[in-house]
Amino acid sequence: MADDHGNEKKLDTVRLQTMSRAFMGSATLFAAIELKLFTAVSEGDNTVQRFAKKATISVTNADRLMTMCAASGLLVWRDDHYINAPDVQRFLVEGEARYAAPWLLFTRSGWNRWGDLAKQLHNEQEPQVMAASKTMSVEYAQRYHKATASVGFGSGRRFSKQVDLSQRRKIMDLGGGSGAYSIVAVQNYPQLSAVVFDLPPVVEVTREFIRQHDVEDRVTTMAGNFTEDELPEGCDVAIMASNLPMYSRQIIQEVIRKSFTALLPGGEMHLVGEMLDDDRTGPADAAIWGLAEVMSNSTGITHTRADCVEYFQHAGFDDISVDDFIPDILVRVCGRKPT
Template identity: 70%
Template sequence: MKNTDSTKVDTVRLQNMSRAFIGSASLFAAIDLELFTCVAEGDNTVGKFAVRAGITEVNSDRLMTMCAASGLLHWHSDHFENEEDVQRFLVKGEKSYAAAWLTFTRPAWDNWGKLTEKLANPEPATVIGSYETMTVEAARRYHEATASVGFGSGRRFAKQVDLSSATKMMDLGGGSGAYSIVAAQHYPGLKAVVFDLPPVVEITKEFISKHRVEEQVSTQAGDFTRDDFPADCDLAIMASNLPQYNSQIIGQVIGKAFDALLPGGEMHLIGEMLDDDRAGPLDAAIWGLYETMSNSTGMTHTRADCVSYFRQAGFTDIQVHEFIPGILVRVCGKK
């Protein structure tokens, strides 16, 4: 990039990037020590938080200063306050508490320190990555995390897309069933089948029963790269698993969904898609790179790639919509 203004190029941006992991570490420590919950409950000074967390005042000062400099807290006259998103998503006990999702990538922490070696791994990548070995317990932890944001996305989907004429939906890789459960609650005439790997659907059943939608939402255990899809559906959705697979597999899955849908049916693919100029968003690039950790064949797909999978499958009236700006894009098409 050419520097057009009169100021000289400096190292500030690169320095900040080289130490960005310290920002993640501080966020995780603040979550562990329930800093934001303490602030919300009035333990909002260095001294009060030190007592509540059982740490020294100097460490309390260091952590609170870092959180304020990172834009998680701000100083108000004589005490700290949570920023709006922190107050909403990181105060324990709130319904919107999303720490499980915000610490979801933390277990890979040590491996990210070995990214160079991981990228140079000569072993052939496997199709399905870490999912092959998933247990029911691991699926429960995984979907406790995805559900903490998935139900919000499900509500957004049910508001953004008119499903009033749909009768039966297949939710491919539906996980907690968030999209299906919310859609069922919005549309009492709609039935949904959450299709996911065998250990995962055991957890989906728990979410279905917790939300009392057993009459409308069922499950089907399977691997969408190999197994048949639910029959008689006029709606197919697939959300938040796009970078876990390469073009060939995503193309095949969308082709299979097209074949399984009833004539007149529609499909919505909601995923972490890269802009067509490949300049971002960062989140799409992160999830593509994340697949290096499990040595899967997964990769980042652009919006244009996804449109071409729909076209090749036979869908018409293909459209691209922002879903959660910077995070998720929705591509849809009709059969």
Template identity: 70%
Template sequence: MSDDKQPRVDTVRLQNLSRAFISSAGFFAAIDLELFTAISEGDNTVSQFASRANISEVNADRLMTICASSGLIHWHEDHFGNAPDVQRFLVKGDKSYAAAWLTFTRPAWENWGKLTEKLKNTEPPTVIGSYETMTVEYARRYHEATASVGFGSGRRFVRQVDLSSRNKIMDLGGGSGAYSIVAAQAHPNLSAVVFDLPPVVEVTKDFITSNGVEDRVSTQAGDFTKDPFPQNCDVAIMASNLPQYNREIITDVVKKTFDVLLPGGEMHLIGEMLDDDRTGPLDAAIWGLYEVMSNSTGVTHSRSDCVSYFEQAGFVDVNVHDFIPGILVRVTGLKPQ
């Protein structure tokens, strides 16, 4: 290609990236000020939103402009409308309202300004990272946030995986118990044990009771890196804690799961996994980097890393499925009869 045919290189992408945190700030402020709820309820012009949110018109215009530039809202002739994902997940009062999860990482905001120093930290990492200081109060806030997306993931899991001939699930790091609760509601003969850290299972119990499945979903307190697992299970699920641990720990957890599962049982590891060329998706890389904040051993695992953990453990029919494209991948395997 001659020089004049080379794509022109400019700073646009780099400039946008250098200020991406300002777009995040605009997104959080729009959630705080309930912009998307206002638009959904018909307060969908700058002046209507300004008066509803009790801010000046110029600031309302600034906020709506950044939201429109981020594709969160769209201008239709004489008013704004929400983008479809915003309408579904960010209208307050709706069952699918997910602001708790979408603002979950916001308190870490100030620490991200210190990332360079944190990357230079030479102290030895801790095994369970930020969970070392987990309290029941923190677990409650944490799982109000995870539940706002976790029950949707649980429903997707139950649609994708045929559990009709299964008897008992162990849900490792099950948190709110979303997957187990939804599975038990879908299959009246299925029971489940949600295994999680002691402060977390106190919160899990409340989710189980409020969803009316306490006759079949129970809890077991423990740390899956060192404590014994539930017995007599023919399904194991481990969802959304993969990048919090290094390869050795995940290898051990998958092997321990294989050893305790009943013959013919199945395991599903659902997590933020990198593509095998390790260049994305971005969300998997973000959660790997997130572990710098708690100085844990955690790393981002690729799809093929996870397949190898399953195969080393002895699982057969190991398969990889896109679960929530761009966010979660599901690796499955069977324990031979």
């Protein structure tokens, strides 16, 4: 294989070795969050000795953990103490408004099953639509959306900045979860109202978020399953965020078609999802979420940007656009229903 300058590149195993131990990097992050390392560093327990005492672990082990965190770019050594890297300081210090640890720890429960991925891939049972969601309890939905909300409100703020909703009246937020997109949107646009559509156990949790944000007069909920039930009526905006890889092409196509039918003429739909580039070379995160569907034996797959544009075209949308929403994580496809 030649590099950009035509020189023959010597192959080695470095990339493969790094990948084979990547799970140890995840374990480091989980342990550091659990031991509140980044919170300690931000509060001044920022040397090996001080952190060891705070976390009640040995100095040797504190040194091992902090060395790995520094080597991974999570901590930075300054003169005689550590500081948190900027993203760590913003998102991993407990008590701060942007604390995102609940979401970062959420996938950790899959640790053992991911360790057995080859065995999981041998599963030959018929895939189930909504395999994981059918038995969801309210307690699970609470844990789930404590996690999604810890990043979802940030996405909601980004959405309300990227999309001008000043001429819109009502949002249907399909699979809206915590209601983050809707809650932030009505806070930013005084003329707007929203209905968060999600599964029955989830909307109980959505109502708690709506109450906490004091928007009960503007955001309502509707319990249902968007693969089977009628969608809310009278809306001129539809948002469907972060549930794309849970479903097959056929099902996503059908939900987008139903959304088109339910929207008012002139209305707009935004599909915010983990989409693969059309050359299928990445981003890895989109591929990961598709692969994760193995664990629940669902029909879900990774969809490309082009797949999603096609769903919009088939449904009848015009003015279809594709934008990075959170680069390498989420893409936003938007279309308008003709008047």
